[in-house]
Amino acid sequence: MAFQCQRDCYMQEFSTAVVSCSPAEITLENSGKKEKMKGFNVILRDTILFPEGGGQPDDRGTIGDVPVLRVMRQGPEAVHFVETALDVGAEVQLKVDWQRRFDHMQQHSGQHLVTALADSMFGYKTTSWELGRQRSSIELDTAAVKTGEMEALEKVVNQKIRDCVPVTVQLLSLDDPAVEKVRSRGLPDDHAGPIRIIDIEGVDANMCCGTHVSNLSHLQIIKILGAEKGKKSKTNLVFLAGNRVLKYAEKSYNTERSLTSLLKTGADDHVEAVDKLQKSVKVLQKNNLNLLRDMAVLIAQNFKNSLNKGNLFCLHRKDGDNEFMNIIANEVGTEDTLLFLTVGDEKGAGLFLLGGPVGIVDELGPRVAELLEGKGAGKKGRFQGKANRMGRRAEVEALLQEHIRHRSSEEE
Missing domain, CATH: 3.10.310.40 (Diaminopimelate Epimerase; Chain A, domain 1)
Known part of the structure; x- marks a missing residue:
């Protein structure tokens, strides 16, 4: 089945019912340390909280006033882990952590766009990707990229965003001939229900279970930070999308101001000033x-x-x-x-x-x-x-x- 979060990625509140609630124990990361936590696995009639999948982390939110600490996919079901037991059959109100969700939508749709254009422009296939907490990366099936290619790719990517290209979702049966025409890295072994296709009009059609923007204009902007050597003759393309670009710019500006105050030089002279300081420190250390x-x-x-x-x-x-x-x-x-x-x-x-x-x-x-x-x-x-x-x-x-x-x- 397709969950409500997949049918309408922009829905932030939703009424549903508790189907089951059973004791459970999971391992959660807390301040960099993994801790075992006892609680309950809750299955709902439907959900707007996305379970992790397709390279996208799971959502956070609340069921009533109970925080949801993890959402996992088990076959056709989304399993919500909470610390407090919920009554089976009870009608409940779901709320999604919208800031986290929309960030994931921007990064995920951004990945689809960059992946498609890297392939069509240079023939670089995507072998995997990671949606990180601060930045995301796409593993390209090439040992290296040529000078100027990332700049050219970023230019075309942002032109598509300015063109306000629509992004639509199709649900196809597994035996539909159209399924053969879309890009895919394969379905999970426990897949159930229709095939979900994310179609960026005129750019890319790809199987994906994740949440996405409905128009590329909602990505705002994509910044390709660079390409780094990856593993086994691969290259990692590092990028930011949407609000992450704004946060990065703000952080960079604040860092620039701090360095200007400390070094007593303008931003254009920071590198030279730090280089002089490092040389002076080496002499003093010696x-x-x-x-x-x-x-x-x-x-x-x-x-x-x-x-x-x-x-x-x-x-x-x-x-x-x-x-x-x-x-x-x-x-x-x-x-x-x-x-x-x-x-x-x-x-x-x-x-x-x-x-x-x-x-x-x-x-x-x-x-x-x-x-x-x-x-x-x-x-x-x-x-x-x-x-x-x-x-x-x-x-x-x-x-x-x-x-x-x-x-x-x-x-x-």
């Missing part, structure tokens, strides 16, 4: 590295020249690195001295190095890592790694001092 190296040598020499240097040397420096610690260890020497060196946040995360006689380091290294809630590895009298609790350095120093005192008492 100078800072040289200073850290010199400082490491001086710190080591100062310890070696101290009359009361003892057998334990501990040091923490916020802006050091592994090379800084290793230079100190090399200069001091670890045959007779136990070194505990750390760099990074004084209380948070950082790096550590324990150096000294092989036997002592092998014994104490794992205990030091455990105290600092970190991980490390060692060989030849050095154990170093990452730490998450630099605030426990004093506990490590106490451990090392106790070990030295214990060894001294044994030797006496």
Whole structure:
């Protein structure tokens, strides 16, 4: 069957009835993490909420005041997942999240238009497409596109939009001879009911279950951002349609204003200004590295020249690195001295190095890592790694001092 959302893609509210409601559990993504959620699968007499399919994500909306968290297609049925049980037979009012729906309509119809013209103009077949949250991409069956082709394609695409070309929907039976004349990548195994054809007048006729605009003018504009190398000799064409172009322009303008304020230059000079800054930063980083190296040598020499240097040397420096610690260890020497060196946040995360006689380091290294809630590895009298609790350095120093005192008492 064709759902109401497919018969009238512009309908935003709809009265229907609950056919079934059964307990269910699905996995939903929440802030980048997948979480299992218990709820109910609801089947309605008909629906204006589109179930995912044809490369288009599913709709969101409400059944009465109950949010619909996912809509899935199972054979001829659209299954709505909700957290609250609904009474079977109850008359309910459906509302669709129109902003999400219309965005999907613009991107999907835009994909059909770009796909058809990329084929007719250059012979590039579409092998798949993805409707992303911020931008969409079309996988073209070509290893590369020629210079100027994307610009030419974008020009023709937007001319079709300005021409206000109608987009119509036909429902054909599977044995209708007209089905053989339309573009298709095949039907799903569980397809049921009539074949739905999206016809962009004079441009393209294609099998599709998704929601679409009724006229290309509703796309407003399409911006082809570029073509990128894809997988297995494919090319990914990246595009925006409709309101996404407006949002992209607004975001780009705000970024441009921020850069103008930060760089104290006009927009045309941003790239040159950033390039100069990057070169300056590289010079400063190199100078800072040289200073850290010199400082490491001086710190080591100062310890070696101290009359009361003892057998334990501990040091923490916020802006050091592994090379800084290793230079100190090399200069001091670890045959007779136990070194505990750390760099990074004084209380948070950082790096550590324990150096000294092989036997002592092998014994104490794992205990030091455990105290600092970190991980490390060692060989030849050095154990170093990452730490998450630099605030426990004093506990490590106490451990090392106790070990030295214990060894001294044994030797006496």
